[in-house]
Amino acid sequence: MLSVQESYQELSVSVQSELQNLSVESVLQELPLYNFHFESSQIGQEVAQTFQLNPVLPGIILTEQGKFAGMISRRRFLEQMSRPYGLELFLKRPLKSLYRFAQTEVLILTGDTRIVNAAHRCLERSAELLYEPIAVELAPRTYRVLDTYQLLVAQLHIHELATQLLAQLYHKLEVANLQLEHLATSDGLTGVANRRRFDEYLQTCWEQQCEGNSWLSLIMCDVDFFKSYNDNYGHQAGDECLRQIAAGIRRVLKRPGDLVARYGGEEFGVILPLTPLKGAVQVAEMIRQEVKSLGIPHEKSLVSSGITLSLGVGSIIPTSELLPTTLTATADAALYKAKSSGRDRVVVYPPLNSLQFNSSV
Secondary structure: OOOOHHHHHHHHHHHHHOOOOOOOEEEEOOOOEEOOOOEOOHHHHHHHHHHHHHHOOOOEEEEEOEEEEEEEEEEHHHHHHHOOHHHHOOOOOOOOHHHHHHHOOOEEEEEOHHHHHHHHHHHHHHHOOOOEEEEOOOOOOOEEEEEHHHHHHOOOHHHHHHHHHHHHHHHHHHHHHHHEEEEEEEEOOOEOHHHHHHHHHHHHHHHHHHOOOOOOOEEEEEEEOOHHHHHHHHHHHHHHHHHHHHHHHHHHOOOOOEEEEEEEEEEEEEEEOOHHHHHHHHHHHHHHHHHOOOOEOOOOOOOOOOOOOEEEEEEOOOOOOOOOHHHHHHHHHHHHHHEEEEEEEOOOOOOOOOOHHHHHH
């Protein structure tokens, strides 16, 4: 026969095995249940022997002519046996005599009761009944005994499982939100930022650099003779051309704070925080050369045999008295000047004066 310690170890292994298969929706009939029934006419000695042979048995079902009559827990039974003359009074007498003294309110739940709900019902009982076992009705006139301890352990496992599931759910929601945010702020064709993201980021940079008294630069880029390119090569080729240009601009930008966005149509905007005008002109020239080096044929261009860009550069130290549109208007004016003066070039407008140049070094 197993010792009490060995029995508890065996039970622990069994419970842990059962827990691995539980889920948030698990019900009582998935837990280890005890099937020990005694007729009320049987003597107490038989129950005592059963408890002795099964050290972790929490209780037995008491029946009257095969019908459920109640339940006697191990704790209640041992309490009665330990009373003065308890052994003499109950061991050789029918269980119904013992049950008059050991009877308590029995919590009866159906086998399809969710473990979470059963644990809640169990903990609602009074303190003296808290650890009394539960009668589980699997079918009409078919009852089993459930150890409250095993129920609460299962509930703890489910709680931990639910916590893990919630953490996974929050992670998935976070990823989904990031994906939605990316979709909402990126251009579907080129993969760079869209106009909405451009406007938001320019406003953010403006507000941040109002406090730091530092330079903020903007480059506006326009694909030269793009309508002619589309008409000659087709819109699919035009889309691929824009994708290659966007990728080329991204390759030039090295700092994480720099942003390239599709401003509209074949126009791109590049925001350069903490960058004076001289540095922005250098970046713009690198962009112009990078796109030209792609070697995308453009036989309808009036300035080159391949795709080229016209670029306008503006730079300003933001102040609270001005708006970001001041910088946008400056870069747009420079872009217009680049297109009207021959294209495939970088233009600063108004022209870079010596004061701006010296302060940007």
